[in-house]
Structures are given as structure tokens and as C-alpha cells.
Amino acid sequence: MKARFLEYSPHLDASILEKAFEFSESAHASQARASGEDYFVHCEAVARTLLEFKLDLPTVCAGLLHDVIEDTPVTAAQMKKEFGVEITQLVEGVTKLDTLKFTSRDEAQAANWRRMLLATAQDIRVIIIKLADRLNNMRTLNFLEEVRRQRIAHETLTLYAPLAQRLGMFQLKSELEDLAFKHLHPQEHAELEREVHALTSSREKTLSNFKAVLGRKIEASGLPHRILARSKSLYSIYSKMQRQKKPYPEIQDSLGVRILTDTVANCYALLGLIHSEFKPVAGSFTDYISIPKINLYQSLHTTVVGPGGELVEVQLRTEEMHRTAEYGIAAHWRYKSGEHATDAHLEEKLNWLRQWLEWLQDLKSPREFLESLKTDLELHQVFIFTPMGEVKALPAGSMPLDFAFAVHTDIGMACVGAKVNNKMVSLDYELKSGDICEILTRKGSVPKRDWLRLVKTARARSKIRSYLREKGIVA
Numbered sequence: 274m275k276a277r278f279l280e281y282s283p284h285l286d287a288s289i290l291e292k293a294f295e296f297s298e299s300a301h302a303s304q305a306r307a308s309g310e311d312y313f314v315h316c317e318a319v320a321r322t323l324l325e326f327k328l329d330l331p332t333v334c335a336g337l338l339h340d341v342i343e344d345t346p347v348t349a350a351q352m353k354k355e356f357g358v359e360i361t362q363l364v365e366g367v368t369k370l371d372t373l374k375f376t377s378r379d380e381a382q383a384a385n386w387r388r389m390l391l392a393t394a395q396d397i398r399v400i401i402i403k404l405a406d407r408l409n410n411m412r413t414l415n416f417l418e419e420v421r422r423q424r425i426a427h428e429t430l431t432l433y434a435p436l437a438q439r440l441g442m443f444q445l446k447s448e449l450e451d452l453a454f455k456h457l458h459p460q461e462h463a464e465l466e467r468e469v470h471a472l473t474s475s476r477e478k479t480l481s482n483f484k485a486v487l488g489r490k491i492e493a494s495g496l497p498h499r500i501l502a503r504s505k506s507l508y509s510i511y512s513k514m515q516r517q518k519k520p521y522p523e524i525q526d527s528l529g530v531r532i533l534t535d536t537v538a539n540c541y542a543l544l545g546l547i548h549s550e551f552k553p554v555a556g557s558f559t560d561y562i563s564i565p566k567i568n569l570y571q572s573l574h575t576t577v578v579g580p581g582g583e584l585v586e587v588q589l590r591t592e593e594m595h596r597t598a599e600y601g602i603a604a605h606w607r608y609k610s611g612e613h614a615t616d617a618h619l620e621e622k623l624n625w626l627r628q629w630l631e632w633l634q635d636l637k638s639p640r641e642f643l644e645s646l647k648t649d650l651e652l653h654q655v656f657i658f659t660p661m662g663e664v665k666a667l668p669a670g671s672m673p674l675d676f677a678f679a680v681h682t683d684i685g686m687a688c689v690g691a692k693v694n695n696k697m698v699s700l701d702y703e704l705k706s707g708d709i710c711e712i713l714t715r716k717g718s719v720p721k722r723d724w725l726r727l728v729k730t731a732r733a734r735s736k737i738r739s740y741l742r743e744k745g746i747v748a
């Protein structure tokens with residue numbers, strides 16, 4: 274374990290890791306998991322997941338020790354003496370989260386969960402350890418009795434998977450969801466797995482043909498690259514089927530490949546090469562390298578026509594971007610020569626997360642909190658509050674008029690101005706998450722023609738347009 278840590282942090286003295294290993298192993302010595310295994314196997318697995326994320330030394334140690342305070346006679350004071358304040362605080366954070374069990378039926382518990390989440394989220398590493406803990410618990414869930422299994426799977430799907438998604442930890446999120454899906458709907462899971470498997474093999478052939486042609490072209494260019502297949506998780510297929518009320522064969526995405534290379538320049542070079550070899554589908558190209566997503570995701574996306582006329586979505590990214598796409602915030606959390614990497618992007622993301630958690634704190638009921646955890650999955654949204662504390666989710670880039678129409682059509686129609694955080698703003702002000710927006714209205718006031726270029730949301734646009742059309746102002 275120490276060797277594994279030194280692979281990515283070679284300049285650190287990792288002897289504390291060995292100490293934590295032995296300490297935890299002996300503290301849990303007499304305990305066993307439901308599977309019959311030594312309890313410590315679980316602690317080690319959690320630490321290994323954290324190592325996989327290349328997390329810093331205190332976090333990996335806290336992973337080893339995460340159940341010591343809760344499940345053994347060792348006290349926080351003792352731990353502080355052995356391992357210092359930082360590691361102990363991480364363990365205490367995880368312990369607090371652990372003591373709260375969540376079920377959707379119990380609003381009081383949801384409230385507790387929220388309070389605790391907000392308190393512990395001051396240090397995001399606590400949540401990352403908790404997610405690694407949950408992953409191992411989900412992987413070994415079949416050893417528990419039915420009722421507990423259902424509760425834990427449900428909680429995972431409602432709270433932990435969305436949290437992982439929010440932190441950009443897609444690999445973890447997908448695995449949590451698939452495991453929860455399997456335990457909550459075993460029959461559907463098994464059926465879908467069979468169906469996907471059966472259909473994939475024929476699609477696989479088309480795709481491997483494309484990959485072979487593509488591989489030869491890239492090979493000739495001499496650009497460094499690695500071509501990966503892209504697969505969709507069972508749960509994401511299942512939720513899409515539920516959403517669109519369609520059977521599996523009707524909801525297939527386009528075929529997809531992912532190409533990894535070394536530098537940003539080579540991403541664009543490869544993109545040029547691909548577009549010159551395969552016809553791109555108009556409008557399909559998105560550049561998330563120049564403009565990353567809010568959860569740090571970066572890639573170039575394009576859809577091209579393959580040799581057999583099939584559409585293939587190609588994603589291009591550097592190896593580093595790939596790590597971020599898979600591990601999210603955790604990929605950025607590591608020691609570089611003994612210090613936290615200074616990563617402006619990461620700071621931004623963390624601030625945003627803290628702010629988000631603060632808004633959640635302002636939401637009136639636990640139900641709202643849960644609702645927003647769920648609806649908030651869509652990235653590139655901003656959350657704007659009415660003076661009464663009601664929250665509206667709008668696409669990023671929305672203006673006061675979008676907000677006005679989101680609140681009520683009549684308010685939108687009669688809008689004459691807006692205040693944001695108690696200051697007058699112009700109608701082309703770009704709303705930011707957390708803004709409190711008050712719409713000023715005047716009776717008899719009507720929409721103006723230039724509003725159409727100010728609004729971002731479909732809802733506002735269609736209301737304004739239909740009014741203007743009715744009055745013969747626009748065609």
C-alpha cells in the first residue's frame with residue numbers, strides 16, 4: 274500500500290501509512306464483516322479506492338482508519354495523539370455521516386442528514402472517503418439481509434450517486450448506480466444485462482470495423498494515441514428507458530469511441546485528421562476543452578459518418594483530462610512535492626460546491642433539499658432565488674427576464690426592471706447561482722421586441738414571441 278502511494282507521491286515520507294495500516298488492523302482484529310471476512314478487509318479496500326484516486330496521505334490514512342472511532346473502543350483523543358488533528362478530523366467527519374441513516378419516508382432524518390452533510394462538507398475529502406466506503410459496502414451488499422440491502426441501495430441511488438456526479442466522479446457514480454439498480458430491481462437488471470449483451474455484439478462488429486479504419490489513419494500520422502470503447506452503464510440505459518417509456522432497442526445512442534492522446538494540441542490535430550477522413554455531422558462538434566463543463570470535464574466531441582454509413586460519436590481528450598472525467602474532483606486532489614497542487618480550476622469548483630451546499634441550507638424543507646439534489650443533476654444550471662426564498666433552476670447564462678417568466682408568465686409580461694441582491698440591474702444582467710432576484714412590474718406594461726435577444730430559456734422566448742406575433746410586431 275505504501276509502495277502504491279509512493280508511485281504518485283515519491284517525495285513524501287509515507288511511513289504514517291504503514292502505521293495507520295497496523296493500527297486499524299489491530300483495532301478491528303476481533304471483528305468480522307457480514308461476509309465472514311475480517312473487518313479490516315473493508316478498511317483496506319476503502320483505502321485502495323482512495324489510492325486509485327491518487328488522494329493525499331491524510332485521506333488515505335483516514336480511509337484505513339475510517340471505522341475505528343465508530344466500531345472499536347479507540348477514542349478520537351487517542352487517534353489524535355497517534356495521527357494528529359487532520360487525519361482525526363477526517364475520520365470524525367466520516368463517523369458523523371455514518372451515524373445518520375436516510376430513508377425518504379423520514380423527513381426528520383433527511384433534515385439531520387442535510388445538516389451533517391453541510392457540516393462535514395467543509396472538507397470535501399470527508400465526502401470522498403464516504404463515497405469510497407459506500408462503494409465497498411455496495412460491492413459487498415449481497416451479504417446483508419433484504420431489508421437493509423434495500424435501504425442502503427435506495428440511499429445510494431438518492432444521495433451518494435448524485436453527490437459523486439456532482440463531484441465529477443463518473444466512474445464511481447456509474448458503479449454505485451449499477452449496483453443499486455441490481456439490488457433494487459434484480460429482475461429488470463438481469464433482463465437488461467442480457468438484452469444489452471445480445472445487441473452489443475452486433476454493434477460491436479460495426480464499431481470494431483470503424484476502429485480499425487480509424488486506427489490505421491491515426492497510426493500513419495504518428496500521433497500518440499489510445500483508442501477506447503465507450504460504454505453506457507446499465508442504470509443510465511434503464512433510466513433513459515423509464516424517462517422515454519421505450520424498450521431498449523429503441524433508445525440506443527450512437528456508437529462511440531474515445532481517443533486519448535498526450536497534449537491539447539494533439540487533440541485538435543487528431544480532430545482535424547478525423548474530420549478529413551470521415552464526414553462530420555453538421556452541428557455535432559462541441560469543444561469542452563476551450564470551455565470546460567462546470568464539473569471540470571474536458572473533451573472534444575464530434576459525430577462522424579463511418580465507412581458503412583453508421584454514425585459514430587468520437588470523444589478526444591488528453592490522458593489527464595480522461596482521469597478528470599473518470600475521477601472528477603478526486604483526480605485533482607493530490608500532493609505535488611508535499612503541497613496541494615495549486616489548481617485554479619479546482620479552487621473554483623470547490624468554492625462553487627461550498628456555495629451550492631450553502632444554498633441547500635437555505636432551502637426550507639428537507640423535501641426541497643432532496644428535490645434539488647435530484648433535479649440539480651443537470652450541469653450548467655444556475656439557481657436563482659425569489660425574495661421569498663423560492664428557488665428556480667435556470668440554464669447558465671439566463672437573464673432576469675428568464676427568471677421572471679420562470680416565476681410566472683404575468684410577471685414576465687409586465688416586467689419593467691429587476692433587482693439582484695437588492696441592487697438595480699439591467700435586463701441583460703447574467704444571473705449567477707445564489708442571486709436573489711426581484712422582478713419589478715408595472716400594470717399594463719408589455720413585452721418589448723428586443724427582449725427576444727435577451728432571453729435564454731425556451732419558455733420566456735415562446736411567451737414573448739407569441740405576444741409580439743399577436744400584436745403584429747414580429748412575423
Ligand code: MN
Pocket residue numbers: 315339340406
Ligand atoms: Mn466503513
